Amino acid sequence: xxxxxxxxxxxxxxxxxxxxxxxxxxxxxxxxxxxxxxxxxxxxxxxxxxxxxxxxxxxxxxxxxxxxxxxxxxxxxxxxxxxxxxxxxxxxxxxxxxxxxxxxxxxxxxxxxxxxxxxxxxxxxxxxxxxxxxxxxxxxxxxxxxxxxxxxxxxxxxxxxxxxxxxxxxxxxxxxxxxx
Numbered sequence: 060x061x062x063x064x065x066x067x068x069x070x071x072x073x074x075x076x077x078x079x080x081x082x083x084x085x086x087x088x089x090x091x092x093x094x095x096x097x098x099x100x101x102x103x104x105x106x107x108x109x110x111x112x113x114x115x116x117x118x119x120x121x122x123x124x125x126x127x128x129x130x131x132x133x134x135x136x137x138x139x140x141x142x143x144x145x146x147x148x149x150x151x152x153x154x155x156x157x158x159x160x161x162x163x164x165x166x167x168x169x170x171x172x173x174x175x176x177x178x179x180x181x182x183x184x185x186x187x188x189x190x191x192x193x194x195x196x197x198x199x200x201x202x203x204x205x206x207x208x209x210x211x212x213x214x215x216x217x218x219x220x221x222x223x224x225x226x227x228x229x230x231x232x233x234x235x236x237x238x239x
Contacts, residue, residue, distance in 0.1 A: 061122075061174055063166040068122035068136055068174070075123045075132055076110050082155045083135065084110060091217050092189055093153050117141065120174075124152065124167055133158035136167050138175055146182035148175055152195075164198035172202055176230045183229050189214060190222040203236040204228045 061068040084090050084101065091098045101110070113119065118141045124134040134154035141148040150171045154163055175181045186204060188195040200206075204226040212220035 060125075061170050061178075062127060063170040063173075065127060065161075065166045066133065066163050066170065067125050067127050068167070068170050069125060071111065071121055071123045071135075078132055078155070079110050079123075079135060083153050086156075088217060089153075092192070093151075095214070117143075124154070124158075124163065126158075126163075133163055134167070136171055138171060138179070141179070141181070146180065147185065148179070148181055148183075149185050149187065150175070151186070159194065164194055165201045168198045168202045168204075172228065172233055176233055181230070183227060185228075186226040187223050188226070189216070190224050192224075196224060196226075199226045199228075202228070203232050205232070 080101065083093075087098050113121075118139065120138040120141070122136045123132055124136050125132055132155070134152060136150070136152040138148050138150055150168065152164065152167045152171075154167075172184060175184050184204075186195065186199050187210075188199070190209065205228065207225045207227045210223040210225060213223045214221045
């Protein structure tokens with residue numbers, strides 16, 4: 060398990076799936092805001108990789124996020140779109156409603172940065188998030204990410220186009236600000 064100050068990132072367990080399906084995926088609005096693919100219902104017991112994680116795909120590393128104190132499942136995180144030639148990747152996460160507003164997001168981003176830069180030896184990380192996702196923007200910027208631009212009206216979400224913000228972090232910037 061990768062450990063931060065408040066959370067740990069571990070492999071997805073089978074018993075995580077019903078909780079993630081109910082609290083993250085079946086929240087149609089939240090799910091539509093978090094995924095570029097359109098929401099669709101999933102039958103019970105389906106092996107959808109958005110929930111299960113595909114351990115055969117070297118470009119994507121899914122994690123379950125747990126509280127260090129008590130081990131409660133608080134969400135999901137991922138290093139995805141890993142490009143080993145350019146040594147870059149994207150990060151993302153989703154927290155259960157009961158876990159929001161407790162500083163877990165900032166810690167998740169910090170742990171993902173450590174994994175990407177130290178364990179995977181990457182050079183650049185990127186986050187794309189909706190412009191009104193203040194929690195993710197705050198978590199990213201607290202970890203040193205820099206706003207690089209806005210993709211105007213680039214995300215179709217629940218009947219309207221929204222702006223995406225692109226943030227980036229280079230390993231040398233992370234090393235300067237890191238307490239890892």
